[in-house]
Amino acid sequence: IQKYEKGTNRVGASRLQAIASILSVPVAFFFEDAPGQEAVAGNRGFAEDASMTFAIEFCGSPEGLQLNRAFVKIPDVKVRRRIIDLVKSLSPDDAE
Template sequence: MTKVPNPIDRHVGARVRMRRMLIGMSQEKLGEALGLTFQQIQKYEKGANRISASRLQQISEALNTPLAYFFKGAPSSDGAPQGGFAEAGVEEGRVNDFVMTAEGLSLNRAFARISDPKVRKKIVDLVTALADGNEAE
């Protein structure tokens, strides 16, 4: 019998990963800052190991972000998304999963550097058209 990570532990770990990647910090660097191995950081990020309150405080300081960041959008204690309809939670989960990937972060960083709102709108329209065309196949 394999132990399934608690949804909140997975969420907090995923937020640690997202923040770490957003600032361009490696698992090794975060591990060094905390006196841990990169394997321990991997386990935290996957939710396999729970992060204690004191450790989360250290991570918060190392990643230069408030503690509340790690709980933003967290599921309720039973694993269900908080607030809204179930469908909205599923869609939000897919978006969060994508944003936390390397390509999702890369895409967001590049998109954020585009200053012209018209160009940004055209890119959104293009991606929407590509996604809609992909669903039709």
């Protein structure tokens, strides 16, 4: 995949058509937000949501990894919910 992301290898038209068919999207889906393309309202292709960028960065941090590993090991759903409530109460900005 990295070869395709970096442009070392290319995806041919027939392969791109097959991928689009499997994902049930038009081929144009992969070119949304490309330079010179008009944006289609409500459909941003694979563009990441800005709010998700923060979550992804946190999950990749040492603290995020430790927290996630420990959290998923808690078997009791009620305890996990209480931990979420605790963290929300400790955070200065409680925006969801």
